[in-house]
Amino acid sequence: MSDKNTKDAKTHGVLYIGMDLGTSRTSVSASNGVRETVFSVVGYPKDVVSQKLLKKDVLFGKEALEKRLSLRMYKPLEKGVLKYTGEAKDTEAKANLKAAQDLIGEAIRLAKPRADELVYCVIGAPAEASVKNREAIVEAAKAHVDAVMLCSEPFSVAYGMEMLEDVLVVDIGAGTTDLCRMHGTMPEEADQIMFDVAGDAVDADLAKRIEQSCPGAQFTVQMVKDLKERWGFVGDAPEKCLVELPVDGKPTQFDLTDQIRAACSILIDPICKGITKLIATFDPEFQARLKNRVLLAGGGSMIRGLDTAIEKAMKERLGGGKVLRIEEPIYGGANGALKIAHDMPADFWEQLR
């Protein structure tokens, strides 16, 4: 992309891409109207036979999951960051780095950029990602775009919602939950809290509960994840969670209402502790405003009743509070990153080309 001739030929226009590189899903929003999401899994054919059969060198997302038996599967992100420490010495680390690079390339391809357009991309990366980790993301993206920038994920959510002052963003991902306090400037370290009680932790808890309460039921991590996404709730059950799981090969119905409620509820306490800490350490004059502007984002925010449950817990701990759920949890981060890309001045982009 850095070739001079290619640069000169890019006269058609400018495509902005906003990307949310997540542990579970990677989403892109682009200025050509494309919005796509792909599961953050990458699969490579195990041998020549499977390569011949699949007719592909690499598969992504749902397609990879469906054909996982003939693939070497990689989930290159864990707890919000690349499974790569900066020293890809062993084969597994190298393979994960390559998978991450391929995944970023695929996400950019999904945005359908034209060859004759400049492509500027902003990627939402976790605040806790190491420098080496960020460098790896930038390098991977640079192979496909003209210029790339990274920014903090919860910040991009707030920016996309135009909520830049006195807002507390709670971004519940698969690997981590990120809390970020916005006060009209770029958030600093003291404005952010991250912990790993998030979507994956809920899945693990739910799996344990199903194992204990449904003897003989067979399931996989992906099945548990699907169950959570379909039924997830906290508080009063909106309906009975009657699900079918195989027992010795025979589909058997189980009522998982209590298990799902209990598993999803593990999110409430750490989130409320984080909110309390960020509010308690904020300028006292603005604390009331901040606690009435808690923004719930990320895939985990789709758990039904979570906003009400957090409000209830805030009432007990902080005397009240208002939780807003963003309209598009899957694309909130990518939309925000797209808006940042759009607002970035031309000379800023030039400096990164």
Add this chain to the structure above:
Amino acid sequence: MGGLKDSLRDAIKQLAFRTSVDRLKKQGVTQVNVLGLDRIAALIEAAVHRSLKSRLVGADRDVVADATKAEFLRLLRSNEDLQREKTETERMRERAEEELDALRRELSQQQSALKLKLERPDPAAAGRWQGEDGTIAGKVAAVVHALAQHGASSADDLRTRLTELVMDVVSDERRVAEVARKALADRDVEAMQRRIEKLTESLSMTEHKLQQLSAQRSLDTGISSIYREVQGLAPGDARAETKQGMMTAILEANLRLQKRGTA
């Protein structure tokens, strides 16, 4: 905008595919919802108008509509070119894949042949030496027999000595022959190794070609961005100053990161 409606109708016709009632039945479809071509075109047209109305308040809608129409027609034309290029690319890809398969097969055959050649002892040589040894021993025995008839001191002694004598003579010959045979075998192995090297090289070249073709497969022109120029903060943005500060902070952090990466 009448032209746009016609273009939409043409585009829908072009993008639609034909199927039969029988085929649908086979797929388990017993009932279908029918939506007329005009209705679909009208819906798209209405959606375009509504979108333009909501997004382009204050802008000259006719100009935008004309530009959209021109872009739409360009896309249709480029779609036809693209189809042609795609078919050609697919053909090239198939050829490259066949070539790749043939090369892989040949490489694997050559590698197994070489392995066999290196592992297998030369039975012909063993047989040959055994035969020669037998002949020599026979000849020696004949000599001993002749000598015994003429009254030698000890026939065994004489046979041993004669055998040693002959073996000494023959072993030199054998060494020479062995060297020659080894050289020949080495030449064979070298030739096979060269062939394998060549095959590996063409295999990687074909694989590279295939990769390029695969990349070209997404030769689809992509979708145009709605922007022709870099945008930046809107001058009328009420929070332009705050946002400018944030943009600067993001840029500085990224410059630090990317300079560190290139250092």
